[in-house]
Every structure is written in C-alpha cells, then in structure tokens.
Amino acid sequence: MPTLTQMIERRRRLLGPAYRLFYDEPVHFVRGDGVWLYDADGKRYLDAYNNVASVGHSHPRVVEAISRQAATLNTHTRYLHETVLDYTERVLATFPGEPGHAMWTCTGSEANDLAYRIACNYTGGTGLIVTNFAYHGVTMAISQASPSLGQYVRRGPHVRTVRAPDTYRDAPGNIGAALAAAVRDAAADMRAAGIRPAALLVDTVLSSDGVHTHPAGFLKPAVAAIREEGGIFIADEVQAGLGRTGDAMWGFMRHGVLPDIVSTSKPMGNGHPLAGIVAKPELLERFGRESRYFNTFGGNPVSAAAGLAVLDVVRDEQLVDNAQWVGAYLRSKLLALKDRHAVVGDVRGAGFFIGVELVLDRAGKSPATREASRVVNALRERQVLCSTTGEHANTLKIRPPLVFGPEHADLLVSTLDDVLHTLMT
Amino acid sequence: MPTLTQMIERRRRLLGPAYRLFYDEPVHFVRGDGVWLYDADGKRYLDAYNNVASVGHSHPRVVEAISRQAATLNTHTRYLHETVLDYTERVLATFPGEPGHAMWTCTGSEANDLAYRIACNYTGGTGLIVTNFAYHGVTMAISQASPSLGQYVRRGPHVRTVRAPDTYRDAPGNIGAALAAAVRDAAADMRAAGIRPAALLVDTVLSSDGVHTHPAGFLKPAVAAIREEGGIFIADEVQAGLGRTGDAMWGFMRHGVLPDIVSTSKPMGNGHPLAGIVAKPELLERFGRESRYFNTFGGNPVSAAAGLAVLDVVRDEQLVDNAQWVGAYLRSKLLALKDRHAVVGDVRGAGFFIGVELVLDRAGKSPATREASRVVNALRERQVLCSTTGEHANTLKIRPPLVFGPEHADLLVSTLDDVLHTLMT
Numbered sequence: 001m002p003t004l005t006q007m008i009e010r011r012r013r014l015l016g017p018a019y020r021l022f023y024d025e026p027v028h029f030v031r032g033d034g035v036w037l038y039d040a041d042g043k044r045y046l047d048a049y050n051n052v053a054s055v056g057h058s059h060p061r062v063v064e065a066i067s068r069q070a071a072t073l074n075t076h077t078r079y080l081h082e083t084v085l086d087y088t089e090r091v092l093a094t095f096p097g098e099p100g101h102a103m104w105t106c107t108g109s110e111a112n113d114l115a116y117r118i119a120c121n122y123t124g125g126t127g128l129i130v131t132n133f134a135y136h137g138v139t140m141a142i143s144q145a146s147p148s149l150g151q152y153v154r155r156g157p158h159v160r161t162v163r164a165p166d167t168y169r170d171a172p173g174n175i176g177a178a179l180a181a182a183v184r185d186a187a188a189d190m191r192a193a194g195i196r197p198a199a200l201l202v203d204t205v206l207s208s209d210g211v212h213t214h215p216a217g218f219l220k221p222a223v224a225a226i227r228e229e230g231g232i233f234i235a236d237e238v239q240a241g242l243g244r245t246g247d248a249m250w251g252f253m254r255h256g257v258l259p260d261i262v263s264t265s266k267p268m269g270n271g272h273p274l275a276g277i278v279a280k281p282e283l284l285e286r287f288g289r290e291s292r293y294f295n296t297f298g299g300n301p302v303s304a305a306a307g308l309a310v311l312d313v314v315r316d317e318q319l320v321d322n323a324q325w326v327g328a329y330l331r332s333k334l335l336a337l338k339d340r341h342a343v344v345g346d347v348r349g350a351g352f353f354i355g356v357e358l359v360l361d362r363a364g365k366s367p368a369t370r371e372a373s374r375v376v377n378a379l380r381e382r383q384v385l386c387s388t389t390g391e392h393a394n395t396l397k398i399r400p401p402l403v404f405g406p407e408h409a410d411l412l413v414s415t416l417d418d419v420l421h422t423l424m425t
Numbered sequence: 426m427p428t429l430t431q432m433i434e435r436r437r438r439l440l441g442p443a444y445r446l447f448y449d450e451p452v453h454f455v456r457g458d459g460v461w462l463y464d465a466d467g468k469r470y471l472d473a474y475n476n477v478a479s480v481g482h483s484h485p486r487v488v489e490a491i492s493r494q495a496a497t498l499n500t501h502t503r504y505l506h507e508t509v510l511d512y513t514e515r516v517l518a519t520f521p522g523e524p525g526h527a528m529w530t531c532t533g534s535e536a537n538d539l540a541y542r543i544a545c546n547y548t549g550g551t552g553l554i555v556t557n558f559a560y561h562g563v564t565m566a567i568s569q570a571s572p573s574l575g576q577y578v579r580r581g582p583h584v585r586t587v588r589a590p591d592t593y594r595d596a597p598g599n600i601g602a603a604l605a606a607a608v609r610d611a612a613a614d615m616r617a618a619g620i621r622p623a624a625l626l627v628d629t630v631l632s633s634d635g636v637h638t639h640p641a642g643f644l645k646p647a648v649a650a651i652r653e654e655g656g657i658f659i660a661d662e663v664q665a666g667l668g669r670t671g672d673a674m675w676g677f678m679r680h681g682v683l684p685d686i687v688s689t690s691k692p693m694g695n696g697h698p699l700a701g702i703v704a705k706p707e708l709l710e711r712f713g714r715e716s717r718y719f720n721t722f723g724g725n726p727v728s729a730a731a732g733l734a735v736l737d738v739v740r741d742e743q744l745v746d747n748a749q750w751v752g753a754y755l756r757s758k759l760l761a762l763k764d765r766h767a768v769v770g771d772v773r774g775a776g777f778f779i780g781v782e783l784v785l786d787r788a789g790k791s792p793a794t795r796e797a798s799r800v801v802n803a804l805r806e807r808q809v810l811c812s813t814t815g816e817h818a819n820t821l822k823i824r825p826p827l828v829f830g831p832e833h834a835d836l837l838v839s840t841l842d843d844v845l846h847t848l849m850t
C-alpha cells in the first residue's frame with residue numbers, strides 16, 4: 001500500500017494543480033456504508049458532511065438499481081424509455097403548483113448553466129444576480145457567477161452580486177426587505193450598463209454564504225423584486241433539495257415561493273451523476289422551439305433508475321422526517337455547546353443543513369477562521385467528518401447523509417465538545 | 426404496455442419541447458447486448474450508430490466494475506482514492522508526447538467548457554475559432570460555439586467560424602493550407618474587434634461537419650496557425666477518441682499534431698457519465714494556482730472503475746484493431762454500393778467513423794437531404810440504426826460500437842443496398 005505522501009504526489013503528477021484535498025492530513029477512503037466511511041487502515045469515520053450519499057453510502061437498493069439497469073440497457077433520450085419518464089413523474093410530483101417540465105443533465109453546474117440559458121432566452125436579458133459569496137458551479141458562465149471561487153475567477157460583466165442575508169448579524173425583521181432592495185439596486189445597476197436582468201439565482205439555504213435558513217420566508221420579497229424587474233427566479237436546490245431541510249422536500253418551499261426554474265443535483269443519484277432542472281412550461285416554449293437540447297448521458301436509463309431508487313428509499317425510510325427530527329435534536333445538542341464554549345457564536349440551520357459559526361468574541365462576532373480550520377482538522381483526527389463554509393470560513397458545515405440517527409448526532413456532538421475543550425482551553 | 430403515441434405524449438408532457446426523438450417513428454428500446462438493441466416487442470436492431478456503448482451494450486465487464494465499485498464506495502476527489510489515479514495513469518499512457526495532466530468531468534460539454542476556460546486563463550484572450558457546422562456541447566459558452574445547434578442559438582461575440590474542410594469537394598492538396606488561412610483570417614477578424622485569440626477547437630473527425638478524415642494531416646497547418654496567433658489548439662475527441670478511427674487511439678494522432686488540450690467523453694464509460702480533458706502541464710500552472718476545480722461527480726470511484734473496465738476491454742478484445750480492419754472492410758463494401766446506386770456520392774471515414782454522402786447528381790454533388798432522411802428511416806424500419814450528419818444532413822453517419830464484426834458489416838450493407846434499391850428506383 002502506498003503511503004499518503006506517495007498518493008498525494010502521484011495525484012499531483014496525474015491530476016495537476018487545480019485539484020484540492022480536504023484536511024491538513026488528507027484521508028484515503030476505501031469503503032462506505034450508511035453514515036460511515038472506512039479508510040485504508042480500516043478505521044471508520046462518521047460522515048457528517050456528505051450530502052451526495054444522501055440515503056447513505058453504498059445503499060444496497062440504489063446499488064441494485066444501478067447494477068440491474070446497467071446490465072439491461074443504458075442508452076439516451078433520443079430513444080424512448082420508460083424509466084426516465086417514471087422518474088420524471090415522481091420528481092415532478094414532489095413540486096407544488098402547476099406541473100412543470102424536467103430536463104436532465106449530469107451535474108449541478110450543467111443544471112445551473114442550462115437554467116441560465118433558458119432565463120436569457122425567455123427574458124431577452126443576460127443579467128444575473130447572485131449573492132456575494134455564492135457558489136453555483138464551474139462552467140464558464142456559472143463560474144463567472146460564483147464569487148466563492150475567489151478573486152481570480154473573474155465575475156462576468158453581466159453578473160451583479162447582492163449581500164447575502166446574515167441571519168446571525170442582521171435584524172430578522174429586516175432580512176427580506178434588505179435582500180429585495182439589493183436585488184432592485186443590482187437590476188438598476190445592470191440597466192445603467194445596458195444589461196437587461198435575466199435572473200436571480202439563489203441557493204435556498206445559502207450554503208456557501210454560511211448557511212442561512214431563518215426566518216423562512218425571507219426570499220419572498222426578493223423573488224417579487226426580480227420579477228418586477230423583468231427577470232425570473234432560479235432556485236438552486238443542489239444543496240438544499242431532496243428533503244434535507246426536514247420541513248420541506250425543496251428549500252424554496254420553506255420560503256413560500258414558487259421558482260420559475262429549480263436546479264438540482266448532488267443528492268439525486270446517491271453519488272451517481274444525476275442532475276437537472278424543473279421549469280415552468282411557459283419558460284421552455286420558445287427555448288424548446290428554437291433550440292434542441294440533448295445531453296448524451298443526461299436522463300439515461302441507469303441514472304433514472306438510480307434516481308428512482310433514491311426516491312423509494314427516501315419514502316420508505318421516511319428520511320425527510322428523519323432529517324427534521326434528528327436535525328432538530330442535533331441542533332439542540334449543538335446549541336447546548338454554546339454554554340460550554342465561548343467560541344460557539346451561533347447554531348443555525350434546518351433539518352440536516354446546519355451551520356455552527358465560530359467567533360472570537362460574542363459581542364463583536366468577529367470570525368474565528370483559524371479556529372474553525374483547527375476544529376475541522378481535529379474532528380478529522382478523531383474520525384468525524386465536516387467542513388467549514390461562509391466568506392470567512394468560520395462556520396462549521398454539518399450536512400450528513402439523511403440516514404444520520406440520534407446516536408450519530410450524539411457522537412458528533414460529544415467529539416466536537418471534546419475538540420473544542422482541547423483546542424480552546 | 427403503453428402505445429408509442431402514448432409514450433411520446435407522456436414524454437412531451439414531462440420533458441417539454443426541447444427534447445427530440447430519432448426517426449419519424451421513434452423506437453422504444455428495453456434491452457441491449459453487444460451490437461444489438463431490442464425494442465419492447467422483442468425485435469432486435471443492429472446498432473450501427475451508438476459510439477457511447479463503445480465496447481458494446483451492457484458489456485458484462487463494465488457492468489461488473491460499476492456494480493462492484495458502487496457497492497463498495499462512491500465519493501469524490503476531495504478524498505484520496507486509488508482508482509481515479511490508476512485510471513488517469515492508464516489514460517495518460519495512451520497519449521503521445523510529454524505526460525499531461527487529466528481533469529475529470531461528467532460530460533463532453535463540461536470538458537470542452539473547461540478546456541475553453543483554461544485556454545482563456547492561459548492566453549489572456551477569449552476568442553474561439555470553430556468550424557462552420559461544429560457541435561461541441563450545450564453549456565452557455567460552448568453552445569455559442571456550436572453552429573450546428575441552429576440559427577437561434579446565437580454565436581458568441583468572441584466566436585469565429587472557419588469553413589470546415591469538405592474532403593469530397595475540395596482539392597486534397599489544398600485542404601490543410603485553406604484551413605490554416607481561414608484560421609489566420611478569423612484571428613485577424615477577432616483582433617480587429619478587440620478580441621484576442623484563445624483557441625482553435627476542432628472535432629478531429631469533423632463529425633457534425635459531415636465526417637472528414639482524409640488526407641490525415643490536414644489539421645497540421647491550422648494548428649501551427651493558431652499558435653502563431655497566440656492561441657492554443659483544443660482537440661475535441663468526444664467523437665473520434667478511444668480507438669474509433671482504427672489507425673490511432675485518438676483522432677489527433679492521425680494528423681501528426683500534439684494538441685494543447687484534448688477533451689473526451691462519449692465512449693469513455695460505455696454509457697456511464699465519464700468525460701474529461703488532458704492538458705499540457707504548463708497550461709494548468711496558473712489556472713490551478715488561481716482557481717480550484719471541483720466537479721462533484723467527476724472522477725468519482727465508480728466512474729473511474731467504469732473507465733478502467735472499458736480500457737481493459739478495448740485492450741483484451743483488441744478493439745482498435747477491430748475498428749481498423751472491420752472498418753476498412755465495411756468501407757470497401759459501402760464503396761461497392763456506388764456502382765449500384767447513383768445517389769451514393771462518396772464513402773469516407775476512418776475505422777468505425779464512416780460517412781456515406783448522398784447526392785442528387787454526381788457531377789454537381791448537390792446534397793440529397795430528403796433522400797438521406799428517407800434512407801435512415803427505412804433502415805430503422807428494417808431494424809438497422811444509423812443517422813445523418815453534415816450541414817445538409819445528407820451524409821449517412823455510421824458509427825457502430827467497436828465490437829461490430831464483419832457479419833454485422835455485411836448485414837448493414839445488404840440492408841442499405843436493399844433500402845437504396847427500394848427507395849431510389
């Protein structure tokens with residue numbers, strides 16, 4: 001077996017310098033099962049981070065669906081196939097309002113890129129409004145609207161950013177109005193540069209902006225604002241979607257809004273590359289007439305079978321309910337850490353999307369960036385996986401598979417308690 | 426079982442108007458095996474079209490690799506995993522020249538989009554040169570450089586097109602020089618508009634331009650020209666790659682050029698969403714420093730396992746050789762149809778990438794567009810699958826799985842002979 005150092009060097013040689021690894025001491029996993037990941041030495045790690053393995057690592061029903069369909073047929077959407085239609089029907093049935101159309105891609109980047117193309121076609125504009133530390137993907141168009149990629153990935157000339165709500169620092173009553181005002185300002189600023197607004201694109205849990213979920217409903221005035229400006233609202237559900245917030249199947253539902261387009265990806269295929277959009281039919285009328293859409297692998301029978309199995313497991317194992325009640329239990333236990341550790345400034349989130357913001361002082365709320373990094377690395381040493389998020393990377397991002405149980409919540413919190421005690425005293 | 430009409434209506438309702446089906450009477454496939462696809466009535470069709478199922482539909486070794494790895498672990502490239510490194514090493518070993526770096530995506534659109542981002546970062550330009558009926562993908566940036574998507578998908582202001590070589594009509598000795606001159610003109614035209622050239626992006630078999638492969642080497646002067654203009658050469662191997670041309674593992678090798686970036690996708694995972702780029706290390710130095718790259722599903726352990734299995738099968742079943750000799754046999758038999766059918770104007774291609782151009786008259790070489798469509802639909806009635814390509818859609822596109830044998834070539838040609846006899850007399 002190669003050493004970690006050898007693997008890292010081999011990786012750098014083969015994949016080049018654009019790839020990043022998690023942790024000061026990266027982990028080499030060889031097996032996964034439910035909420036557990038096993039490294040090459042057989043040590044097991046509690047996964048409190050990976051939403052992609054939404055119904056748990058290597059879930060046998062998903063594996064079986066993929067294996068069976070791969071052994072039978074894997075083609076594309078230029079031939080008729082029932083599985084993609086069955087899957088689409090099941091997905092659309094989870095959406096409120098009039099039935100939309102779904103279009104299938106392989107990644108969230110592709111889904112957001114397609115949503116943006118449709119927004120431009122529908123509105124005749126190109127202007128795109130995102131939050132100031134948003135991440136929406138890595139295509140050329142979408143990377144230009146993903147400020148969290150850093151200063152060197154240039155913001156597109158048609159992109160404007162609005163300050164994301166900061167539910168820890170802002171007055172709760174003002175969040176919705178402030179965001180809507182920022183959207184109107186951004187639209188005015190584009191118009192002054194001759195750019196017509198096409199869309200407001202928002203991750204409905206504001207994950208890369210630091211996880212901001214409450215008070216639910218704060219997106220509503222901003223959605224009204226973009227529509228008044230002639231643009232549409234695209235809800236990025238790549239992170240929030242598929243029941244993760246516990247109180248709803250999709251993050252936008254918590255806010256009482258009906259998006260024009262919804263994009264989704266990460267949790268849909270439990271790791272199998274499956275992503276797509278759901279759009280109001282009127283948005284696709286002209287787009288569909290003027291532009292064929294074909295994604296070679298998107299919506300293929302194996303992806304659709306994987307997606308169906310995930311939906312079956314979410315239903316049969318009641319994972320949305322699980323996210324709600326175990327999520328609430330986990331947050332309540334995390335909240336109790338505030339009494340024991342001054343560095344814990346805020347515990348927030350919905351269901352299994354939780355942010356624990358670390359601060360240097362509770363009065364000034366200044367970000368404890370270095371401390372957050374040390375905590376994440378210390379948790380990894382104690383075989384618990386999470387990460388940080390937010391512009392200052394000082395918020396612990398806790399986003400476990402939906403099968404996370406109360407015993408896992410206990411282990412996570414006791415380990416975190418221990419780590420905070422060791423590091424901060 | 427629903428009728429075809431019911432399925433088509435259901436599909437329209439669920440997926441909307443942007444999706445297109447093959448054939449006047451679409452086909453509903455339920456099973457695949459090697460070069461055969463089976464419809465819902467149990468009728469089998471000879472697949473002379475699908476390069477995605479590169480080693481044959483439902484190849485047991487690929488299915489086994491996917492099933493085994495999906496049951497073990499499916500995560501992402503932020504943790505260490507050996508399979509993606511083993512796969513990358515195997516892929517890079519098929520390339521000539523100094524070892525490059527590979528970066529993994531899920532689709533060819535993403536691969537070309539990433540190649541373009543890197544080209545812009547490396548050159549400081551944005552100008553992109555493509556052939557006049559190119560297809561490179563569906564992201565915003567790449568759809569704007571894919572004229573074959575039709576007049577309504579607007580060409581980007583930074584995109585210039587050059588006339589693709591037409592190996593049926595142009596003097597062979599002049600093709601390379603003409604393409605190079607067109608590249609220089611396009612670069613001058615961009616500069617006049619204040620746009621700096623970033624890249625020449627060419628599908629190395631010019632599939633959507635009508636399949637143009639000979640004389641091999643004609644890309645060489647154009648590659649030299651774009652470099653003189655300060656841009657790089659991106660070889661789009663999504664269609665030509667992985668041994669399909671029989672005489673080389675990658676289409677660019679036939680032309681004696683060394684691209685700066687190569688993109689690949691369709692055949693790599695035998696239907697599993699697996700795609701990526703290979704780039705010269707110097708192109709990634711700044712890009713990698715300035716921009717992290719993370720594709721959630723790209724290069725995951727299951728995709729890498731699928732890719733490894735495909736490479737194993739290509740090697741063990743000697744499929745590159747098979748493409749070369751069965752391809753040559755198939756072309757010779759197709760060529761013989763010229764003596765029997767005046768509509769067959771030209772038979773061309775390399776290995777298993779073959780174009781049969783239909784013309785109304787051999788002297789004027791005017792495109793027989795309607796006839797080509799009737800032939801493709803008649804072949805489908807007789808359970809043989811192919812399609813058309815080229816700006817006038819008058820070239821039969823024959824691009825079978827690499828396991829196509831001489832007996833399949835015989836069946837394809839005798840059916841085509843029969844169809845041409847019935848339709849054209």
